Amino acid sequence: MKVPSYTRRRDSREMLSMTPMIDIVFLLLIFFVCASIGQRPLFYFSSESVAAGTGVDVPIEQPPPKLLEKIDLKIRRQGEQTVVEMDGRTIDSLEALRPVLLELSELASDVPVNIDAADEIPYADLIAVLDICRETKFESLNFVLPPPKGRRPAAAPPKRYAE
Amino acid sequence: MRIPTRPRESGVNVNITSLIDVIFLLIIFFLAASHFGRTTAQNLPELPEARSGDAVTKNPLSIDVNIFADGTLTLQDAPATLAQVEAAIHDGLIKHGESFGVYLNGEKTADFSHIKPILLAYQNEFLTVIGKRTITGLNFSVLKQ
Numbered sequence: 001m002k003v004p005s006y007t008r009r010r011d012s013r014e015m016l017s018m019t020p021m022i023d024i025v026f027l028l029l030i031f032f033v034c035a036s037i038g039q040r041p042l043f044y045f046s047s048e049s050v051a052a053g054t055g056v057d058v059p060i061e062q063p064p065p066k067l068l069e070k071i072d073l074k075i076r077r078q079g080e081q082t083v084v085e086m087d088g089r090t091i092d093s094l095e096a097l098r099p100v101l102l103e104l105s106e107l108a109s110d111v112p113v114n115i116d117a118a119d120e121i122p123y124a125d126l127i128a129v130l131d132i133c134r135e136t137k138f139e140s141l142n143f144v145l146p147p148p149k150g151r152r153p154a155a156a157p158p159k160r161y162a163e
Numbered sequence: 164m165r166i167p168t169r170p171r172e173s174g175v176n177v178n179i180t181s182l183i184d185v186i187f188l189l190i191i192f193f194l195a196a197s198h199f200g201r202t203t204a205q206n207l208p209e210l211p212e213a214r215s216g217d218a219v220t221k222n223p224l225s226i227d228v229n230i231f232a233d234g235t236l237t238l239q240d241a242p243a244t245l246a247q248v249e250a251a252i253h254d255g256l257i258k259h260g261e262s263f264g265v266y267l268n269g270e271k272t273a274d275f276s277h278i279k280p281i282l283l284a285y286q287n288e289f290l291t292v293i294g295k296r297t298i299t300g301l302n303f304s305v306l307k308q
Contacts, residue, residue, distance in 0.1 A: 023184035027191070034195050043216030044266070047301035119276035123230075123269040124211035126278070127305055131213040145283055 045130055068108045071101075071138075075117040075129055082125040094128050098136065105136040116144035206240055208232070208270035213305040225264035225300075226251055232270045234277045249284045256292040264300040 074085040084091045091097050104111075113133050117126050133141050208231050228248055229237040236243050238251055255263040265285055269278050282301070289298050 020180045020184060023181060023188065027184065027187055030188070030191050030195070034191070034198075041218060041307070042210070042304050043213070043218050043307050045213070045216060045303040045305060046219065047299050117275045119274060119279065121275045122271065123273045123275060123278055124271035126275055127211040127213055127269075127271070127303065130303070131215050131305075134215040143282060145279065145286060 045127070045134070068104065068111050070111050071104060071113045072144075073097075073113060073115050073129065075115065075121050075126065077118060077120045082121060084129065094125065094132065097129065098132050101132055101136040101138070105138055109137045110139050112140040112142055113138045114142045114144050206237070207268050207304075209272070210268060210304055210306050211271035212308040214308045216305045216307060221266070222262070222264040222300075222302075224255070224259045224262050225266055225302075226255060227266045227268060228281055230267065230269040230273055230277050230281065232272045232274075232277075234273070236281075245280055245284065248281060249288060252285055252288045253292065256288055261293060261295075261299055264302060266302045266304055268304045 072086065076083055076085060081092070082094060084094070084097050086100070091100060101113075115126070115129060115133075117129075130141060206229070208229055227239055228243075229240075231237075236245065236248060238248050243251075252263075252265060255265075265281075267278070267281060285301055286298060289300075290296070
């Protein structure tokens, strides 16, 4: 019998190379994992639209008499629930606040909304109230904070900052 | 003359497909690693969610104050006291005036009692340095719902 003088090579058409396919599968896998994990972008409530004046002594000019001068929202905690007091009326949930504010904003969205939050209110609930106010198109939202205490003596501000 | 029955093998066969694949893998790996590195470095608290919110470009003349549920504060990702935050706000307002800003990253479960001192500090410093009653430059960070 004749012994072949070379090792027989398999025809390239018969050879299925798995390496590129695995590489591409890994690439796609990593791409989709990264795309799905992607960091959630941050959004902001800026004070120009939200907390213009933190409610200390924001001057409220006296325009012609209006039906509604201002809206005072007192956010309080009752047990495990956050409630909102408005004009002596208690709104049991934040969801119930939305239609009330929506109705008021249709009357006058330019009135200031003063938000007085109790210390024990979770920050998320405060943001939820701000969110509702913004969604209902109120233009001026203020925090009611205690008046500044122990302010350092007001050094004369540089001229360029003076009003 | 004898006709060859099998094709002649070429000398060197360089397959660059695998090389390109590996290079792409490395690029993606480093991109992802740097992305996660930055995310971890920020060490943001779990922010509250909101439906509204502005996707504004962040003011470069600003500081980030993180407020965690236990009341601890970080200023530019470094642990800080309230006095340090006040001083940073004061310095920023002196240096940049009304262009200065503070980004408040409050943890959603934090009590308002932990947030309030920062609001008061900003209010005090703003009134002291700028002298205007309408406060600008305060931003509350939220996640889009």
